[in-house]
Amino acid sequence: MCVPHDVQPTDLADPQPNPDSGKPPASSSSPASSPSPCPEPAAPSSEKPSAADEPATDEPAKPEPEVTPEADPEVAEKEAAPEAVEAEAVAPVTADAGDDTKTPGRVRRFLDKPWVSRGLTVFAAVVVLGALLYPNVLRRLTLGSFARIPIEAAVLILVLVLLPRRPRIAVGSIAGVALGWLLIQKSLDMGWFKTLARPFDVVLDWELFDDTYSFIRDSYGQLGAYAAAGGVVFGGLAAIALMVWAILRVADVMARHRRRAALTATGIASVWMLTLALGVQLVPGVPVAARTTATYAWDRAWQAKNGIANEAAFAGEVSQDPFGDTPPDQLLSALKGKDVVFAFVESYGRNAVESPEFVEGTGTVLAEGDAKLKQAGFGARSGWLTSPTFGGNSWLAHSTLLSGLWINNQSRYRNLTASDRLTVTSGFKKAGWDTVSVMPGATRAWPEGKFYGYNRVWDSRNLGYQGPKFSWAQMPDQYTLKKFTELEYAKPGRDNLFVEIPLISSHTPWAPIPSFFPDWNQVGDGSIYREIADMGEQKADVWASTESVRTEYGRSIQYTLTTLIDWVQKYGNDDLVLVYLGDHQPSSVVSGDNASHDVPITLVAKDPKVLEKIDSWGWADGLKPQATTPVWQMNQFRDKFLTAYGPGEH
Secondary structure, X not given: OOOOOOOOHHHHOOOOOOOOOOOOOOOOOOOOOOOOOOOOOOOOOOOOOOHHHOOOOOOOOOOOOOOOOOOOHHHHHHHHOHHHHHHHHHHHHHOOOOOOOOOOOHHHHHHXXXXXXXXXXXXXXXXXXXXXXXXXXXHHOOHHHHOOEEHHHHHHHHHHHHOOHHHHHHHHHHHHHHHHHHHHHHHHHHHHHHHHOOOOOOOOOOOHHHHHHHHHHHHHOHHHHHHHHHHXXXXXXXXXXXXXXXXXXXXXXHXXXXXXXXXXXXHHHHHHHHHHHHOOEEEOOEEOEEOHHHHHHHHHHHHHHHHHHHHHHHHHHHHOOOOOOOOHHHOOHHHOOOEEEEEEEOOOOHHHHHOHHHHHHHHHHHHHHHHHHHHOOOEEEEEEEEOOOOOOOHXXXXXXXXXXXXXXXHHHHHHHHOOOOOOHHHHXXXXXXXXXXXXXXXXXXXXXXXXXXXXXXXXXXXXOOOOOOEOOEOOOHHHHHHHHHHHHHOOOOOOOEEEXXXXXXXXXXXXXXXXXXXXXXXXXXXXXXXXXXXXXXXXXXXOOOHHHHHHHHHHHHHHHHHXXXXXXXXXXXXXXXXXXXXXXXXXXXXXOOOOOOEEEEEEEEOOHHHHHOXXXXXXXXXXXXXXXXXXXXXXXXXXXXXXXXXXXXX
């Protein structure tokens, strides 16, 4: 359709009658008034329109200024391109003759309101300040930690205010990502300190997320594991996005007020230096002059550098083995003819033996157990070992004890299991013992068993258990020991055994806890535990308070120790040598924030000559070590054990 050049979009609609004209509007359907389909454009004219062509008004008509292509570039452009003018005139018709200018959306109009905009800027500044002062230990997450002056704020303001727009956006985005990552790592530190009593290692700890996911799935179900994984991923991305937005918003405001921003940065730096020099503290032990983020970033970078260097040195430690070339007939010769069982009691730490709230329950079980074993002809010696881990990662303690190396992270564990290092297990195998592992908590293949030197591995898939899970624990310890007795220990005509058994009923979250059956025949295939699991304390109830968690932890330790001691009394033969120990302390919710890494270790035997071999160790008599009993690093045990029960010193 052709449209005259001087027609505007509104001219295409029916004209409205002028109440002052006294004339009815011309009908748009009248043939006489209809324009020709393609009228020729009228020649430009400088004449004024006649009065008959002008709408009648109460005021005298004012002459319109003459517009020529030379005077108005826009007119010249339209004259040069009539097709563009036609498209411009027609396009609004397809848009219902509306305005082609976009109106801001409701959300944008709301955000552009002055009070909302100022509020968002204040919020962004608070976010950046909070991130700079955010601690990495949960107990420091108090108002006092945020009543401080971060020197990093002054540096960040000065850097951003001096940059042009594009470099400012780039540097601000990088700073936001970095600060967001530090926020994530500090949050991970909080969790690591609470469970493992150490900070998160950015180089070595990523592999632990797989085990954490498996633990959550086994304890709280697949939905809980998905929720936790989703929370970690989306929470981390949200933290980084929030920090980038906050820094860029604050930087944009500073760029519009450079002088004020520079004065603000100078003021922050001046007050920071003054409070640092005077040692000002609003909260005892918390200086007002803070350099939390810079110091933390430096420490984490140094930690990563040291971690990489230590991993490089670990290869040399693995190869230096004083027992690696010992002939088989000289390994463990003092234990010939004995059945040796190493049992790890989950989360059995020094806290369970010495803490006032546990000493009565655990102390009673150990005292009564000691009397029972002595009556059955067994003697015992007990000491302390310092575990390489805390609150979890039990396999690090197992590998440390059995290899004689300090295995305190997953990288070292992986490198160890890829080597040919002599372990206590492979030493017994080399000397002629039949080596067996009973792993009630394992739900899949365990290739590391080949490295340790086990001939057979029994796990949750082939132990025949028909009862319910007890939270993370696949089966109760009493069932595990009973099944081990049936499958291996009581089998006639067998060879001497070396066995490793992790006992897992005392594994977090300590709810529900199985009941001990004095008559071991009641255990059966485990079906009897169904009602016990249903009626026991549930996780949600136990973890509602710290006091409940500690109570149930104490009960779980008492259950496992009662079960193990009763098994020795009922089934232990004259040739039994039992070494049982804790793998690590329980998490800090039970043991507290300043607990040691020490765990008890006890050696039980009926043959007095076995106990005489370790008289020089200085261990306490009985099932409970004393406060004055020597403490060894857990990696020292292998060499001391192989030396004590071998032909001589190495």
